[in-house]
Amino acid sequence: MKRKQNVGKFILSFCLVVLLVLQTLTFSATAYAGSAPGDSGTVVVSEFDPSNEIEPSGSETVFDAPEGQLPVSMMASPMPEYSITMRSNSNASENGWINQAAFVEGAIEWQVEIAATDMSDPTILLPLADLKFYDALDPVAIGTYVESSFKVNGVAATPDNGTTNALAYTFPAGFGEHAMITFKTWIPKEKYYREYNAGDSGWQTVTNAVELRDASDNKLLSSSPWSVALKPDWxxxxxxxxxxxxxxxxxxxxxxxxxxxxxxxxxxxxxxxxxxxxxxxxxxxxxxxxxxxxxxxxxxxxxxxxxxxxxxxxxxxxxxxxxxxxxxxxxxxxxxxxxxxxxxxxxxxxxxxxxxxxxxxxxATVNSSPSITAQPSNSTIAVGGNTTFSVSASNTTGYQWQVDQGAGYTNISNGAPYSGATTATLTITGATARMNGYIYRVIASGLATPDAASNGATLTVNSPPSIIAQPSSSTIAAGGNTTFSVLASNTTGYQWQVDQGAGYTNISNGAPYSGATTATLTITGATARMNGYIYRVIASGLATPDAASNGATLTVNSPPSIIAQPSSSTIAAGGNTTFSVLASNTTGYQWQVDQGAGYTNISNGAPYSGATTATLTITGATARMNGYIYRVIASGLATPDAASNGATLTVNSPPSIIAQPSSSTIAAGGNTTFSVLASNTTGYQWQVDQGAGYTNISNGAPYSGATTATLTITGATARMNGYIYRVIASGLATPDAASNGATLTVNSPPSIIAQPSSSTIAAGGNTTFSVLASNTTGYQWQVDQGAGYTNISNGAPYSGATTATLTITGATARMNGYIYRVIASGLATPDAASNGATLTVNSPPSIIAQPSSST
Structure with a gap:
């Protein structure tokens, strides 16, 4: 059937060519091309370009077809017609949002479908071999190629080399008539990281289109663009x-x-x-x-x-x-x-x-919540009057006034008597008596929460004034200050009045008065002549009649005054004394004592009596009360109280020995002192006991300082050895204090009683030198070998060098003529030196010349 259709088309083409030859004797070759982008993104195009007219060859003559028909070749050779469809697997529709997985990966997967058919018979599929897929891939607008992501008909493929940013693929020889290409591109970081924020004019898009090229790299057709929309929200x-x-x-x-x-x-x-x-x-x-x-x-x-x-x-x-x-x-x-x-x-x-x-x-923007900066103020008006409540607030975009009529706040709407219910100022026009006590507040709202609620402001709608609390009488001292106050309702003004005995008259501000037109009248520096004045106030308001208060009486008293001050007193420990004062305008007394830390009140009880009278009595004062200061506070009907001067109590204690004198040892003719430390003392008297009892010492050699704390002895004699000394300390109180006795020891210097004697011995012999001395504590023997005396130390031939007897053992001939003496020392100076004693050492006879033989 297909073969018969092709033969019919060929015969029809041939007949048309013959007719044209007969009419124009001119052959023209045309190529018919076009593209039709649609929602599918598909573009269809023939291989011919009407801009390039060529002479037809004997086997490829073509001619114009009637409108609406495609040209038909004179031969049966197929003429290809191409289509290209582009989309993305990363979004559902053209210009649709990218899917989450693709965005997280950061890459867009593109899908391109390319097909070739015979333009005269679309059912005839033609191969794509030697044609080239091409994508320019602008790195900023589209992005860069994701390596190893290129696939053709689901099989990984390697793109052509030699392109900088572009992506190209040449279909190999023997490639079929259909190609499904997928690949990925990285989303350009300028778009991938372009955060979409409020106020942006739009979002990001990545738009891509591809081409189909011939073997010479000439573009055959382009796909319709496909866009992927992004709205990054990182x-x-x-x-x-x-x-x-x-x-x-x-x-x-x-x-x-x-x-x-x-x-x-x-x-x-x-x-x-x-x-x-x-x-x-x-x-x-x-x-x-x-x-x-x-x-x-x-x-x-x-x-x-x-x-x-x-x-x-x-x-x-x-x-x-x-x-x-x-x-x-x-x-x-x-x-x-x-x-x-x-x-x-x-x-x-x-x-x-x-x-x-x-x-x-x-x-992110943070706004501070609204805040009330100035609160609404209470308002008082008369019935039928007008008023406003105003508020100042910061960070505020709106206001809503509310009223609390006793059951909680509710919103106010504009309408009599209210206006400005949603502004900063609420206006009330023609207030009624029933609105008295209503409380108003505003809710300020802003860009941030919470809303701010103002304090409540009370509306008072006045009735005539009324005295609620009467002024009270006052008693003060002359020169003192006082106030008379009244509490009144529905009041706008006050006028104080005084009755000095002839009826009430208005008071004007001026000494001694201030606040004459307020709720409180102040009197500053009242005089004695104001005693008995009566005061009242006239309260006026927005409504009549005015209200008059009761009268209040002013009593002016004079304060107490000290006429005669208490005097200081001096007594002995255990003694008695009194402190007295004379005062005027006095109703009471309170004696006080300052023991060093300030005045405190005295109560009756030993040693005090009369603590709240004009005379304070002290019985049996103790030593610790010495230096106490006493005063009295005299009180009266007026203030201030009067405080007397302070009077000092001096309590004297008997003298006492704190440090005793010490015994002393000196040499005859030497000096020494005896000293004592005593308290509460005004005088001293030194005494000496020479063996028959203590007698007073008078100044005169060897004594001085006999009536001071230190007795000085100058040039003590040996006869004063064993004298005992003490002092009698006297003071303002008895008894006197006697110190312990201190003994004086007077030492005499040593003295030689028996001198050493010279001694004559044979060489190698032994001898001694002895001395007898008094007042001696030590000896030191000395030898003069011809150059003066030097101390002898124990050691051969000497022993007993520091005793009364020096022993010489085994004297040598060279010691012949040595002179010996002893130095005797004692507790007193000077030391005593004995006379010198000579040692004579004899040598035995010796034959100097021998007798000679004689014939």
Whole structure:
């Protein structure tokens, strides 16, 4: 059947050619081409181009077909007609949103379907061999090719080499008539990281179109473009004005920044968030949280983090969402803050898509909640009167006045008697008596919550004035101050009056009066002549009649005064005394004592009596009361009380020996002292006991200082040895104090009684030198070998060198003529030196010349 159709078409073509030859004798060759893009993205085109007319060959002559028909070849050779359809597997419809998986991957998968058929018979399929698929792939507009993603009819294929950014594929010899090509491109990072924020004019799109080219790289046709829409939402930021625990606490704003929460993209490296806090905020703290995929929520653990000097928070490598929380403190008066955060990162496997842009950002604005800065004030008017309630508020966009008629606040709507119900000022026109006591407040709303509620302001609608609390009589001292006060309702004015004995007259401000037209009349510096004056007030209001208070009497008393002051007193310990005062205008007395820490009241009880009378009696004063100061406070009917001068009590104690004199030992002719330390003492008398009892010492050699604390003895004699000394200390009180006795020891110097004698011995012999001395405690023998005396030490031939007898053992001939003496020392100086005693050492006879023989 197909063969018969082809033969018929051939005969028809031949006949048409003959007719044309007969008419024009001209052959024309045309190529008919066209494209028809539709929703399917398919383009159909023949292989011929009407712009390139050619002479037909004997086997390829073609001619124009009637309108609506395709040209038919004179021969039966097939003429190809191509179609190309493009779409994306990453979205559902042209210009539709990219699907989540593709966006997370960061790549768009494109699908291109190419087919070739015989243009005269679409049922005849023609091969695509040697034709080329071509995609220019602008890296900024479309993106770069994802390596190893190219497939032809579901089989991985390798694109042609030699293209810079473009993607091309030449169908090999023997390739069939249909190709389904799929490949991926990386979403350009300029679009991938172009955060869509409120106020943007649109979103991002990636639009791609491909071509089919012949073997000479001439374009045969292009596909209709296919667009994939993106609305990247990498980052979300909110700001919260934190609630203050106490009004005095600093205001803080917490900024919460979530990144990658919508996509949970993995493999983010060198992750940073840049956030420069706006003016008026200072950094307090920051922490970040990672995503727990197990609970599908943020990890509870917070990692503290500090920004760099450039406000960069560096977190490092991240797999999945991340949250940064920054706490800032409000340091100024700014009420609105807009904060911007920018995030960047790199990818661990696809560096071409590193987020080096500054377009992944978000802002958050925090407005302060409305605040009442000036409260509405209470208002008092007469029935039928008008008034307003006003408020000042900050951070406010609207107002709603409310009224509490006794059952809670309800909103007010404009309408008599109200106007301005939603403004800062509520106006009341023609108030009625029933509105008396109504309370008004306003709710101020703003861009932030909570709304602010003002204090309540009370509306008072007046009736005639009435005295609620009467003034009270007052008693003061001359020169004193007082007030008369009244409490009245429905009152707008006051006028105080005084009755000095001839009826009430108005009072004007001026000494001694002030507040004459207020609820309180003040009297400053009242005089004695004002005693008995009567005062009242006339209260006026918005309604009549005026109200007159009762009269209140002023009593003016004179204060007490000290006429005769108490005198100081001096007594002995255990003695008695009194302190007395004379005072006028006095109704009572209170004696006080200052023991060193200020005055305190005295109560009757030993040693005191008469503590609340004009005379204080002290019986049996103790020594500890010495130095106490006494005064009296005289009170009367008027103040102030009168305080007397202070009077000092002096209580004298008998003398006492604190440090006793010490015994002393000196040499005859020497000097010494005896000293004593005593308290409560006015005089001293030294005494000596020479063996028959103590007698007073008078100044004169050897004594001086006989009536002072120190007795001096100059040039003591040996006869004074053993004398005992004491002192009698006297004072303002008895008895006198006698010290212990101190003994004087007077030592005499040593003396030689028996001198050493010279001695004559034979060489090698022994001898002694002895001495007798008095007042001696030590001896030192000396020898004069011809050059003066030197001390002898024990050692051969000497022994007993420091005793009364010096022993010489085994004297040598050279010691002949040595002279010996002793130095006797004692408790007193000078030492005593004995006479010298000579040692004579004789040698034995010796034959000097021998007798000679004689013949």
């Amino acid at each position: 980052i979300q930021m909110i700001g919260t004005l934190d609630k203050q625990a106490n009004p005095a606490d600093p205001r803080t704003i917490t900024w919460t920044i979530d990144v990658n929460k919508n996509y949970s993209k993995q493999g983010l490296k060198d992750f940073t968030i840049t956030d420069a806090l706006p003016a008026g905020l200072t950094f307090k703290s920051a922490a970040y949280q990672l995503w727990n995929s197990g609970t599908n929520d943020w990890f509870v653990t917070n990692e503290l983090i500090t920004p760099s000097a450039n406000n960069v928070y560096t977190i490092g490598d991240v797999n999945g969402p991340i949250r940064l929380v920054i706490v800032s403190e409000v340091t100024g008066n700014t009420t609105s803050f807009t904060n911007k955060a920018i995030t960047q990162w790199k990818l661990d496997v696809n560096t071409v898509q590193d987020n080096t842009q500054t377009t992944v950002w978000d802002t």
